[in-house]
Amino acid sequence: MPNLFSTVTSNPVAKAVGKQLGLPQPVTLRRGRDLPTGDVVLGTAPVGAAGGIVADALAALGVPAVEALRDDPAARTTDDEGRARPPAYEQRIGAVVVDATAATTIADLEAVRALLRPALKGMGTCGRVVLVGTAPELTDATESAATQQALEGIVRSVGKELRAGATANLVWTAPGSTGADLASTLSFLLEGRSAYVSGQPWRVGTAPEGAAVPADSPFDGRVVVVTGAARGIGADIARVFARDGAKVVVVDIPASGEALGKVANEIGGTALQLDITATGAGDRIADHVTHRYGPDARIHAIVHNAGITRDKLLVNTDEDRWGSVLDVNLAAQFRINEVLLDKGRAGGLAEDGRVVGVASTSGVAGNRGQSNYAASKAGVIGLVRALAPQVADRGITVNAVAPGFIETEMTGKIPLATREFARRFNSLQQGGKPVDVAETIAYLAAPTSGAVNGQVIRVCGQSQIGA
Ligand code: NAD
Numbered sequence: 271m272p273n274l275f276s277t278v279t280s281n282p283v284a285k286a287v288g289k290q291l292g293l294p295q296p297v298t299l300r301r302g303r304d305l306p307t308g309d310v311v312l313g314t315a316p317v318g319a320a321g322g323i324v325a326d327a328l329a330a331l332g333v334p335a336v337e338a339l340r341d342d343p344a345a346r347t348t349d350d351e352g353r354a355r356p357p358a359y360e361q362r363i364g365a366v367v368v369d370a371t372a373a374t375t376i377a378d379l380e381a382v383r384a385l386l387r388p389a390l391k392g393m394g395t396c397g398r399v400v401l402v403g404t405a406p407e408l409t410d411a412t413e414s415a416a417t418q419q420a421l422e423g424i425v426r427s428v429g430k431e432l433r434a435g436a437t438a439n440l441v442w443t444a445p446g447s448t449g450a451d452l453a454s455t456l457s458f459l460l461e462g463r464s465a466y467v468s469g470q471p472w473r474v475g476t477a478p479e480g481a482a483v484p485a486d487s488p489f490d491g492r493v494v495v496v497t498g499a500a501r502g503i504g505a506d507i508a509r510v511f512a513r514d515g516a517k518v519v520v521v522d523i524p525a526s527g528e529a530l531g532k533v534a535n536e537i538g539g540t541a542l543q544l545d546i547t548a549t550g551a552g553d554r555i556a557d558h559v560t561h562r563y564g565p566d567a568r569i570h571a572i573v574h575n576a577g578i579t580r581d582k583l584l585v586n587t588d589e590d591r592w593g594s595v596l597d598v599n600l601a602a603q604f605r606i607n608e609v610l611l612d613k614g615r616a617g618g619l620a621e622d623g624r625v626v627g628v629a630s631t632s633g634v635a636g637n638r639g640q641s642n643y644a645a646s647k648a649g650v651i652g653l654v655r656a657l658a659p660q661v662a663d664r665g666i667t668v669n670a671v672a673p674g675f676i677e678t679e680m681t682g683k684i685p686l687a688t689r690e691f692a693r694r695f696n697s698l699q700q701g702g703k704p705v706d707v708a709e710t711i712a713y714l715a716a717p718t719s720g721a722v723n724g725q726v727i728r729v730c731g732q733s734q735i736g737a
Pocket of ligand 1: 497498499500501502503504521522523526544545546547574575576577578598628629630631672673674675676677678679680681
C-alpha cells in the first residue's frame with residue numbers, strides 16, 4: 271500500500287519539493303540472487319598479506335575478483351589545478367572486499383583506508399563494502415584485538431556514508447576458518463539477498479565437516495517449519511524456503527486458519543493450526559512432521575517467527591500484557607526447542623539442523639512503550655547465544671535475526687508520524703520488506719551456513735534508532 275513517504279518520493283513534483291525540504295530519496299534496492307553490477311574488487315590489509323580465505327571463498331563461488339586500487343601517495347595523479355587525486359576506477363564497481371584477517375597492528379588499518387577511498391568513489395548503485403577480519407577475542411595480542419575491533423568502527427561509519435542502496439558489513443572469521451566456511455556468508459553479502467542488512471559485524475567460525483558451495487536449491491526436499499506464517503514476514507519466510515526447494519510446514523493460530531491454508535496451498539506446503547503457547551505445542555509440530563512426511567522425517571529448520579505486541583508504558587503494563595508477550599515471543603520458542611532438540615524425538619530436529627529465532631531491534635536498543643516486547647526479543651538473543659554452543663557438536667546451529675522497520679500489518683498499526691520517522695531513519699532511508707528478513711533467515715538456515723552459529727543479524731537498513 272502506498273504511504274505518505276513513498277508518495278512524496280515517487281511523484282516528480284512532490285519529489286522536487288521533497289528535495290528542497292531535504293527529505294532523503296530512497297533508491298529501489300537490488301534484491302534476490304543478483305550480484306552487484308560491476309567488478310568485485312579485492313584487496314588485502316596489510317599490503318602484501320598472504321590473502322587466502324577471501325580469495326578462496328570467491329573462487330568457490332565462481333565470482334571473479336579484480337585487484338583493488340589503493341590510494342597510496344605514489345598512485346595519486348595530479349589534476350589541472352595541481353591537486354593530488356586518488357587513483358580512480360574507469361567504470362563503476364559493484365563491490366569492494368577487503369581481506370583484513372591478517373591485520374594485527376593499528377598501522378595496518380591504513381591499508382583499509384587506502385583500499386576503501388577509491389572504491390567508495392567508484393561504487394555503483396546498491397554496491398557492497400565487505401570487510402573480512404579475525405574475531406578480536408580470538409587474536410593473541412592486545413594490539414591485534416584493538417585493530418580488529420577498529421574494523422567495526424569503519425563499517426558502521428562507512429555504512430552511514432554510503433548512498434544509493436549500497437551497504438557495508440564486517441565478517442569476523444576464526445583462525446581455523448576456510449574459504450568454504452566463508453562462502454555462504456560472502457555470497458549472501460554480495461547478492462541482493464542482503465539488501466536491508468548494513469553497518470554491522472557478525473562472526474563466522476568453522477563448520478563441523480567443512481561447508482560446501484551454496485546451491486541454487488539449498489533446501490531441496492528438506493522439511494522447514496515456520497511459525498506465524500499466515501501473513502506478514504512469516505508468509506514471506508515460507509515463500510522463500512519453498513522457492514529454495516523446502517517442504518514447508520506453516521504454523522499459525524486457528525483464527526488465522528483460512529489465510530494459513532492459502533499460504534500452504536500457494537507454496538505446496540502443509541498447514542498446522544496451532545497456538546504455539548498451547549501445552550504440547552512442540553509435540554504437535556513433531557507429530558505433524560511424521561504424519562505428513564513419514565516416520566523417518568526430521569526437521570531441517572525451525573523458524574520461530576510468530577510474535578505479538580501489546581504496547582504500553584511500563585507504568586500502565588499489567589501482568590496480562592506482560593505475560594502474553596513474553597509467552598508467545600520467548601517462552602514458546604524455549605519450550606518448542608526443548609522438544610525438537612530431543613535426540614530421540616521422532617519428527618524432531620535433524621542432527622545438522624537449524625534453529626532461527628526472530629528478535630527485533632527493540633530487543634537491542636529498547637523502545638518506549640515496549641518494555642514487555644523488548645524483554646521478549648532481548649530474551650531471544652540471550653536464548654540463541656546460550657543454546658548455540660550447547661548443540662554445536664551435533665552440527666546444529668542456533669541464530670537469530672533482529673528486524674528493524676519492516677512494512678507489514680504490524681508496523682501499519684503504528685501512528686502515522688512515528689511510522690514515517692521509523693521508516694526513514696536508517697542508512698537506506700526506507701523501510702525493509704518482509705522478503706529481506708526471509709532471505710537473511712534462509713541464509714542462516716542454509717545447509718552451507720554451518721560455520722555461522724550463535725549470531726544475531728539485524729535486518730534494519732542500519733537503523734539509527736534500533737541499535
Ligand atoms: P504479524 O502480526 O503480521 O504476523 C505475526 C503472525 O504470528 C500472525 O499471523 C499471528 O497470527 C501469528 N501468531 C501470533 N501469536 C501466535 C501464536 N500464539 N501461535 C501461532 N501464531 C501466532 O507480524 P510481522 O510484522 O509479520 O512480524 C513477524 C515477526 O517479526 C514477529 O516476531 C515480530 O515481533 C518480528 N518483527 C517484526 C518487525 C516489523 O517491522 N514488522 C520488526 C521487528 C520484529
